[in-house]
Amino acid sequence: MKELTKAEEQMMHRFWEMGRTTVKAIVEQMPEPKPAINTVSTIVRSLADKKYVGFKQVGRGYEYFPIVEKAVYRKQFMSRMMSTYFQDSFKDLVSFFAKENKIKPEELDELIQEVKQDLKNENEQS
Incomplete structure (x- = not known):
């Protein structure tokens, strides 16, 4: 694309x-x-x-x-941004927003719980 x-x-x-x-x-x-x-x-x-x-x-x-759906473009855009600015590290991305005060500690805790639940659900489906 x-x-x-x-x-x-x-x-x-x-x-x-x-x-x-x-x-x-x-x-x-x-x-x-x-x-x-x-x-x-x-x-x-x-x-x-x-x-x-x-x-x-x-x-x-x-x-x-x-022709290109918004979700498809968003995925490509975010992949390019992650690669260009955060060396493909989600940890670096989240750290950036946390340091810039764009994410509150309680939101970060919620995010961690959501990711853990998603991973658990994926493992149960496998």
Whole structure:
């Protein structure tokens, strides 16, 4: 899966929210100041080239739809982030958020219990 630019990623969020849509409808949903329709169209075509969205001709225009599901992209994005910034260490990731006060000790305890339960359930199913 090719990496997305920030603008492409923001556009994908619109597709995941809206589903099948047109460039015109996307622009209408965007906050002021609205970008030029040509700008949005260029980003959408780039997403189609990268196989993130598909399209179907409807009359003289096109209807676009997401091909890559949000969960699939999130998994790929997080894997890349883990590899790039945390040397594939979940411990380093959690430690980072704990040190940045983004996770409270009680939340960390809950997370540990959830992971233990998930591992227990996996072992019971095997």
